[in-house]
Amino acid sequence: MANYSTNEFKSGLKVMLDNEPCSIVENEYVKPGKGQAFNRVKLRNLRNGRVLEKTFKSGDSLEGADVMEVDMEYLYTDGEFWHFMATDGSFEQHGASQEAVGDTVKWLKEQDVYTVILFNGAVLTVAPPNFVELEVVETDPGVKGDTANGGSKPATLSTGAVVKVPLFINIGEVLKIDTRSGEYVGRA
Amino acid sequence: MPDTRWQPSCDRAALAARSAFYRTIREFFYARDVLEVDTPLLGNAPVSDPNIEPMQTREGRWLHTSPEYAMKRLLCAGSGDIWQLCKVFRAGEAGRRHNPEFSMLEWYRVSWSLDRLMDEVRDLVRALFQTRWAELPEVRMSYASALKQFAGIDVHKASDDDIAAVGISVAGQDLQLGRDGWLDIIMSHRVEPALSEETLVFIYDFPASQAALAKVSCDADGNPVAERFELFFNGTELANGYHELTDAEEQRRRFEKEADGRPLDEQLLSAIEQGLPECSGVAMGVDRLLMHLLQAEHISDVLSFDWPRA
Numbered sequence: 001m002a003n004y005s006t007n008e009f010k011s012g013l014k015v016m017l018d019n020e021p022c023s024i025v026e027n028e029y030v031k032p033g034k035g036q037a038f039n040r041v042k043l044r045n046l047r048n049g050r051v052l053e054k055t056f057k058s059g060d061s062l063e064g065a066d067v068m069e070v071d072m073e074y075l076y077t078d079g080e081f082w083h084f085m086a087t088d089g090s091f092e093q094h095g096a097s098q099e100a101v102g103d104t105v106k107w108l109k110e111q112d113v114y115t116v117i118l119f120n121g122a123v124l125t126v127a128p129p130n131f132v133e134l135e136v137v138e139t140d141p142g143v144k145g146d147t148a149n150g151g152s153k154p155a156t157l158s159t160g161a162v163v164k165v166p167l168f169i170n171i172g173e174v175l176k177i178d179t180r181s182g183e184y185v186g187r188a
Numbered sequence: 189m190p191d192t193r194w195q196p197s198c199d200r201a202a203l204a205a206r207s208a209f210y211r212t213i214r215e216f217f218y219a220r221d222v223l224e225v226d227t228p229l230l231g232n233a234p235v236s237d238p239n240i241e242p243m244q245t246r247e248g249r250w251l252h253t254s255p256e257y258a259m260k261r262l263l264c265a266g267s268g269d270i271w272q273l274c275k276v277f278r279a280g281e282a283g284r285r286h287n288p289e290f291s292m293l294e295w296y297r298v299s300w301s302l303d304r305l306m307d308e309v310r311d312l313v314r315a316l317f318q319t320r321w322a323e324l325p326e327v328r329m330s331y332a333s334a335l336k337q338f339a340g341i342d343v344h345k346a347s348d349d350d351i352a353a354v355g356i357s358v359a360g361q362d363l364q365l366g367r368d369g370w371l372d373i374i375m376s377h378r379v380e381p382a383l384s385e386e387t388l389v390f391i392y393d394f395p396a397s398q399a400a401l402a403k404v405s406c407d408a409d410g411n412p413v414a415e416r417f418e419l420f421f422n423g424t425e426l427a428n429g430y431h432e433l434t435d436a437e438e439q440r441r442r443f444e445k446e447a448d449g450r451p452l453d454e455q456l457l458s459a460i461e462q463g464l465p466e467c468s469g470v471a472m473g474v475d476r477l478l479m480h481l482l483q484a485e486h487i488s489d490v491l492s493f494d495w496p497r498a
Contacts (some may be wrong), residue, residue, distance in 0.1 A: 031283075036372065055359035
């Protein structure tokens with residue numbers, strides 16, 4: 001991979017820092033009136049999402065990271081890997097480890113499309129769309145007529161995720177869930 | 189899509205604010221009987237400061253990075269108090285608050301102390317900021333007290349290792365810097381952001397190792413300090429003032445120490461040998477001042493055409 005100098009650091013650039021793939025979030029050039037120039041850089045570790053701040057001497061460089069963001073359809077899991085296929089017509093397939101899938105496992109539904117980050121050709125992370133539609137497989141019986149606010153109960157969805165839903169929801173209904181908050185949005 | 193790169197990078201209000209600024213500056217100095225001067229942008233010798241990268245023309249001339257050397261030659265020739273508003277050029281300085289070509293206001297006051305010059309800087313900035321800040325408080329603190337208060341460092345006692353340790357923790361990695369490099373990191377990362385907001389903060393008595401072209405003397409506690417000040421406002425550095433070094437031999441020593449292969453400005457050295465009057469001088473970044481007045485996020489917002497569009 002190419003090396004990038006601090007003056008090429010732009011938001012979104014993928015670089016290697018301490019052997020970890022990172023994405024540049026912010027790059028600020030700092031130059032004391034008398035003294036050498038620095039760049040204060042915010043980077044997001046693409047593996048764990050953590051944002052860190054590092055200062056570099058202006059002109060220092062980092063190696064680029066071989067990172068690609070690809071839309072992929074979830075196919076199936078064999079228990080060890082979760083398999084995805086590119087939606088660009090290439091039929092390219094990748095298996096994601098449990099570590100790479102992380103919390104997204106509870107939103108994985110076959111044929112839905114996810115954002116997969118590939119690092120050196122392997123799956124680094126899998127991000128769900130903001131909203132998914134999943135079927136309720138287990139919950140207490142619905143309370144008829146209770147459509148007012150206030151009451152809620154847990155419901156288990158087809159993926160195993162448990163979300164709080166209003167009392168009137170029944171098994172078999174398909175719900176729209178916001179994956180960012182893990183909250184029920186409405187009936188699909 | 190039509191090509192829009194011909195368009196200015198700032199709006200008309202910013203053009204008007206700059207025009208009003210220039211008028212205020214001119215009136216300020218005319219009222220105080222300071223002579224406006226105009227020195228060449230293209231000189232025979234480059235700046236000696238190794239941290240500033242000058243641009244060179246094909247003819248071998250150097251675009252000035254500040255009008256300091258030529259203005260000092262005027263002072264040596266007996267000009268008396270002088271001021272200049274001009275464009276200066278520094279290769280590679282580009283960022284949210286930097287444009288490689290920018291506007292600098294620089295002036296010199298013969299026989300003035302640094303304190304008196306700080307008063308004048310304060311008065312000018314207040315005049316320029318009048319439309320946004322009717323009253324701007326002012327604070328003056330020594331470099332040592334600022335480092336003590338905001339970074340817990342006793343700059344006169346701390347060892348190089350002590351300072352490096354703080355610097356490394358602040359930078360997030362070891363940048364292999366010298367003492368002054370780490371002090372710059374601590375100053376810009378810890379001290380500047382902690383200074384009072386909406387206040388003109390003058391920091392004075394810099395470490396002697398950061399004297400540049402300022403006199404070195406002893407502070408009240410007998411520590412050697414550079415007779416310099418910097419003005420900070422809302423997290424940015426706006427001005428840099430010196431009680432100017434008038435000792436020609438010392439000047440040559442400092443030039444030779446830092447030149448690192450660059451030719452020395454012999455005309456300046458000859459002038460100082462002839463005699464630079466006791467004086468204090470200050471340089472101020474006009475674009476930065478405008479950014480504050482207009483609350484601009486990026487220096488492009490106050491430039492007619494920024495570097496990519498120029």
